Structure formats: structure tokens, C-alpha cells
Amino acid sequence: MTTQIQMNAVTQPRQRGLTLILILGLISVGLLAPLVVYPVFLMKFLCFALFACAFNLMLGFVGMLSFGHAAFLATGGYITGYAMTHFGLTPELGVLVGTLASAILGFVFGKLSVKREGIYFAMVTLALAQLVFFFYLQADFTGGENGMQGIPRGELFGLIDLNDNLNMYYFVLAVFLLGFFVVYRTVHSPFGQVLKAIRENEPRAVSLGYSVGNYKLLAFVISAALAGMAGSTKALVFELESLTDAHWHMSGEVVLMTLLGGMGTLFGPVVGAAIVIAISTLFSGGELGNYIHIIMGAIFVMCVLSFRRGVVGEFQRVMARNFSASRVGK
Amino acid sequence: MNNNYILETHHLTKEFKGFTAVDDVSLNIQRGHIHALIGPNGAGKTTVFNLLTKYLSPTSGTILFNGRDITAIESSAIARQGLVRSFQISAVFPNLTVLENVRVALQQREGNSFHFWKPESVLDRLNERAEQLLESVGLQDFARVVTVDLSYGRKRALEIATTLALDPEMLLLDEPTQGMGQEDVERTANLIRSVADNRTILMVEHNLKVVSQLADRITVLQRGAVLTEGDYATVSDDPRVREAYLGVAADKETAA
Numbered sequence: 001m002t003t004q005i006q007m008n009a010v011t012q013p014r015q016r017g018l019t020l021i022l023i024l025g026l027i028s029v030g031l032l033a034p035l036v037v038y039p040v041f042l043m044k045f046l047c048f049a050l051f052a053c054a055f056n057l058m059l060g061f062v063g064m065l066s067f068g069h070a071a072f073l074a075t076g077g078y079i080t081g082y083a084m085t086h087f088g089l090t091p092e093l094g095v096l097v098g099t100l101a102s103a104i105l106g107f108v109f110g111k112l113s114v115k116r117e118g119i120y121f122a123m124v125t126l127a128l129a130q131l132v133f134f135f136y137l138q139a140d141f142t143g144g145e146n147g148m149q150g151i152p153r154g155e156l157f158g159l160i161d162l163n164d165n166l167n168m169y170y171f172v173l174a175v176f177l178l179g180f181f182v183v184y185r186t187v188h189s190p191f192g193q194v195l196k197a198i199r200e201n202e203p204r205a206v207s208l209g210y211s212v213g214n215y216k217l218l219a220f221v222i223s224a225a226l227a228g229m230a231g232s233t234k235a236l237v238f239e240l241e242s243l244t245d246a247h248w249h250m251s252g253e254v255v256l257m258t259l260l261g262g263m264g265t266l267f268g269p270v271v272g273a274a275i276v277i278a279i280s281t282l283f284s285g286g287e288l289g290n291y292i293h294i295i296m297g298a299i300f301v302m303c304v305l306s307f308r309r310g311v312v313g314e315f316q317r318v319m320a321r322n323f324s325a326s327r328v329g330k
Numbered sequence: 331m332n333n334n335y336i337l338e339t340h341h342l343t344k345e346f347k348g349f350t351a352v353d354d355v356s357l358n359i360q361r362g363h364i365h366a367l368i369g370p371n372g373a374g375k376t377t378v379f380n381l382l383t384k385y386l387s388p389t390s391g392t393i394l395f396n397g398r399d400i401t402a403i404e405s406s407a408i409a410r411q412g413l414v415r416s417f418q419i420s421a422v423f424p425n426l427t428v429l430e431n432v433r434v435a436l437q438q439r440e441g442n443s444f445h446f447w448k449p450e451s452v453l454d455r456l457n458e459r460a461e462q463l464l465e466s467v468g469l470q471d472f473a474r475v476v477t478v479d480l481s482y483g484r485k486r487a488l489e490i491a492t493t494l495a496l497d498p499e500m501l502l503l504d505e506p507t508q509g510m511g512q513e514d515v516e517r518t519a520n521l522i523r524s525v526a527d528n529r530t531i532l533m534v535e536h537n538l539k540v541v542s543q544l545a546d547r548i549t550v551l552q553r554g555a556v557l558t559e560g561d562y563a564t565v566s567d568d569p570r571v572r573e574a575y576l577g578v579a580a581d582k583e584t585a586a
């Protein structure tokens with residue numbers, strides 16, 4: 001009992017240090033990656049990784065499963081696309097506008113949904129996202145089934161031409177790192193501490209005077225904003241925004257990424273996004289392309305049955321176990 | 331309205347699908363008192379607490395706290411007004427450390443609880459106060475322990491420290507000594523007495539020794555209704571109480 005107590009007490013700061021080293025390592029990998037891997041593939045991955053991190057803020061750190069996050073991804077994309085095309089904004093402003101639009105939509109969604117529990121929350125968010133989908137299907141400015149095409153990437157700060165894929169890549173990397181940092185900061189902030197308390201024991205948090213609904217709402221708005229930021233960036237990368245992003249399949253895919261990688265961990269969604277994007281890219285060209293959803297479904301089932309914590313979650317558990325074993329042995 | 335009463339209920343009633351769990355209960359809790367709410371299992375004591383703190387809405391009746399009608403306001407707002415409860419089953423944040431449990435409560439009044447852009451370390455300035463509170467319940471050696479690893483009795487002590495962190499004007503304690511060993515019971519009773527110096531306490535308690543030591547006034551509930559009210563001597567002499575409650579409790583104690 002005592003050894004276990006001490007161990008738990010020691011792991012926390014140490015884990016933080018490890019996280020920091022890991023982040024620095026990954027940033028270096030991120031900086032060098034386009035020398036080895038096709039930049040467009042990397043950019044796609046980073047956008048989805050950010051999307052999944054945003055989603056995980058709700059699922060993993062608040063404990064609420066939103067099934068409507070596609071609406072935020074698409075809203076970011078469409079609004080940025082529209083603003084870039086019609087107002088000639090520079091890309092950083094374009095992304096900002098898309099992010100803000102998603103934050104506002106997130107506020108509306110959140111107001112209508114955060115008081116619901118469990119499956120009802122998922123259902124309300126899904127229903128709202130379907131409304132948004134049909135709106136984008138009907139609205140003129142989105143181009144309906146054809147999508148919004150020819151979105152200009154523009155020049156960053158009016159200086160750096162993003163039509164160069166390498167420039168674009170570093171811009172996307174910067175956006176991703178910013179988003180990732182926002183998640184990290186939120187989780188490890190006074191606000192994050194309250195979120196943790198709410199997830200651990202909601203009635204107790206209420207009895208301590210916390211208006212739980214407002215905390216969930218803020219978390220939802222941050223999550224929606226970051227999902228929007230991912231969508232905005234993605235629209236610039238592909239110079240295209242389409243209904244695929246608004247479809248409920250997309251809301252499902254981000255659940256898959258997050259669970260596969262490990263919900264409630266900082267890196268889980270990143271790993272999950274990498275796996276999902278890699279698999280879908282691998283199969284999309286060949287004959288198996290038609291079966292992609294079945295393959296994903298099978299992976300999902302396997303994942304849920306055999307390693308419920310996801311790749312990163314299981315990895316952390318194994319590490320923790322070895323760590324404690326060495327301490328007890330001492 | 332009497333200014334001496336910090337908490338009043340008028341004809342408080344709660345029905346669950348035709349079954350009346352709380353039946354026309356009118357309580358007057360005097361400021362500064364330790365007031366005990368006792369009664370056999372299922373008498374409706376926890377339900378009264380749930381009504382007072384809005385975890386349940388009353389079917390009818392009103393609740394006044396400091397003269398203000400709080401019947402319709404939400405739980406977290408009631409807590410912020412200074413009426414804070416503990417729970418019958420130990421209510422802690424299991425995967426936070428013991429220190430963090432208390433700190434979350436201290437944080438509530440700091441005004442930084444929505445600050446998602448600041449590092450967690452801004453909360454460190456609350457550590458000292460949190461450690462003092464832990465010391466007052468004898469948990470100073472466990473500050474860095476993850477709460478799941480605590481024994482049941484210590485979790486209950488932690489819950490009291492967390493509740494006290496809010497420095498509430500009035501405390502509702504639902505069986506604070508339940509599940510504690512004799513030594514912890516005594517420490518908790520002493521703690522309750524000392525925090526009652528400048529507060530009002532309404533407590534549900536099955537341990538009649540604790541009740542007799544602490545309570546200024548006692549209300550006995552039976553099947554949702556008030557059976558009688560008075561000081562310990564009056565209440566314990568009442569034959570109806572003996573029949574309804576003391577007999578049951580005596581059995582319970584011999585069994586324990």
C-alpha cells in the first residue's frame with residue numbers, strides 16, 4: 001500500500017517531464033518530415049490530428065461523446081473558403097475567421113446540448129449536426145454536392161506564398177502545434193482542474209459551487225473552435241471544401257481515431273489520426289478501396305475488444321507497470 | 331420570519347410516484363446550532379438534504395436560507411451562498427491527489443476557474459491553506475496520495491476538509507462518522523465541534539453517542555414526517571422515539 005502510494009505520487013511530475021521531451025522530439029520530427037514524406041499527405045494527417053485532439057478534449061477530458069463534430073470541421077472549411085475567395089483575406093486571417101465561426105456554432109450547439117447526459121448528449125449533437133449538413137447541402141455558397149472549389153491559399157501575412165507545398169506544410173504544422181498547445185494548456189490549467197473534478201464526480205463538483213453546465217459549455221466551445229481551425233486549414237490545403245466534412249461519417253471517423261489512439265491522452269488522437277489516414281490512403285488507390293468502411297469497422301471492433309485504452313493508453317499502462325515493478329523490486 | 335433562524339423550511343414535501351418520502355416537514359434551524367436530524371433507515375433524512383440543496387425539487391413547500399427563498403435556485407448557486415453539503419456515500423475526486431481534492435474547493439472562490447490559458451501552477455498558492463485543512467482532519471501525511479488509495483474513513487475525513495475549504499456559513503453533513511473506526515469517530519466529532527464555533531451545522535447521524543455529545547437540538551423523522559423535536563434529554567425520553575428509533579439503533583449498535 002505505502003509503496004503504491006509513493007509511486008503514484010512520484011509518477012505525476014515525472015510523466016510531465018516525459019511529455020515535454022516527447023513533444024520536443026515530435027516537433028523536430030515534424031520539421032524534418034517533409035524531406036521524407038509527401039507534404040500533402042502530412043498536411044492531411046496534421047489537420048485530422050488536430051481535429052481528433054479537439055474532439056478528444058470533450059470525450060477524453062470532459063467525458064462527453066459529441067457525435068456532431070463534423071459540423072465544426074465543415075463550418076471552419078466553408079467559412080474560411082468563402083472569406084478567402086470573396087474577401088481576399090490572408091490565410092492566417094482566413095483561418096481565424098473560420099475558427100471563430102465554429103466557436104460561435106459551438107456555443108449554440110453547446111447551449112442546446114451540454115445539460116444532456118451520456119447518449120442523449122450524443123443524440124442532440126448528432127441531430128444539430130444533421131441540420132447543419134442539410135443547410136450546407138441546400139445553401140448556394142457551398143456549391144452543394146459539387147463542393148466549394150478553387151479556394152485560394154493566399155500569401156501568409158501577405159508575404160509568404162503558400163502555393164508552395166513546403167511553405168504550406170510549415171504553416172499547417174504551426175497551426176497544428178498551436179492547437180495542440182491550446183489543448184495541453186486547457187487540460188493543465190485551473191479550468192482543466194475543474195473539468196477533471198467534474199469528470200471524476202459531477203454531483204460533488206456541483207456541491208462545491210461549480211455551475212457544471214458553464215464549464216462544459218466553455219470546453220465545448222474550445223473544442224468546436226479547434227475543430228473549426230482544423231477544417232479551415234484543411235480547406236486551404238486542398239483548396240476545396242466539400243460535404244464529406246459535414247457528413248455524420250466524419251463525426252464517426254473522429255470517434256474512431258480518438259478511441260483507436262487512446263482517449264483522454266494527449267497523443268492518442270494524433271496516433272489514431274495517423275493510423276486511420278495511413279490505412280485509408282493505403283487502400284483508397286487499390287481494389288480494396290470499396291471496402292474501406294468495412295476494414296475500418298473491423299479495426300474498430302478489434303480495437304474496442306482487445307485494447308480498450310487505445311494505442312497510447314495501452315502503451316502508458318505498460319510503461320507504468322514496468323516502472324512500478326522496478327520500484328517494488330528495489 | 332425570525333432572524334435567529336438561518337434555515338427554515340415550510341411544509342416541505344416530496345413525493346415519488348405516489349410514495350411520500352418527505353411529508354410536510356417544517357424545520358427551523360437556529361443560527362450557531364448543531365442540529366441533528368435523526369430517524370430510522372428510510373425515514374427521509376437524505377431526501378431532506380437533497381431538497382435543501384436542490385438535488386431534488388420539492389413537490390411543495392418552501393426553503394428559506396438567511397431569510398431568502400432558495401426553493402427555486404440551482405444547487406451550485408446554493409453552495410455559493412454558503413449552504414454546503416456533504417454526501418452519505420463518500421464523495422471525493424478519486425483520481426486527484428488528496429491535496430488537489432481540497433484545492434479544487436479552495437479554487438472555487440479564487441475566480442480563476444474559467445482560466446484555461448493559465449498554467450495549473452497558479453493554483454500552488456493554495457497549497458498552504460489546503461495543507462492546513464488536511465491537518466485539521468489528520469490527513470497531513472497523505473497530501474500527495476492519490477485519493478483512491480485512501481481508506482474509507484480517511485476519504486470521509488477528506489470530504490469534510492473539502493467541504494470546510496469553502497468556509498460555508500452552514501454545513502449539511504450526512505452521516506459524517508459512518509464507516510469510521512472509534513478513533514476517527516472521536517476525531518471527527520471534535521472537528522465538528524470546533525468548526526461549529528462560527529457556523530451552523532445540520533447533521534444526519536446514526537451514532538447516538540456523537541449526537542448526544544454534539545447536538546444542541548434534535549429533530550426526529552419517521553416515515554418522512556417530523557415525529558418530535560427537542561434537546562437530547564427530551565427526545566431520548568420520548569417513548570415514541572424509543573419505539574421508532576432508539577430500539578432500531580440499539581439493535582444496530584449491538585450488531586456492529
Ligand SMILES: Nc1ncnc2c1ncn2[C@@H]1O[C@H](COP(=O)(O)OP(=O)(O)OP(=O)(O)O)[C@@H](O)[C@H]1O
Pocket residue numbers: 346351369370371372373374375376377378418
Ligand atoms: N430518487 C428516489 N426515487 C424514489 N424513491 C426514493 C428516491 N430517493 C429516496 N427514495 C425513498 O425515500 C425514502 C427515504 O429515503 P432516504 O434516503 O431519504 O432515507 P434516509 O433517512 O436517508 O435513510 P438512511 O438512514 O438509510 O440513509 C426511502 O424509502 C427511499 O427508498
Ligand SMILES: [Mg+2]
Pocket residue numbers: 375376377418
Ligand atoms: Mg440517508
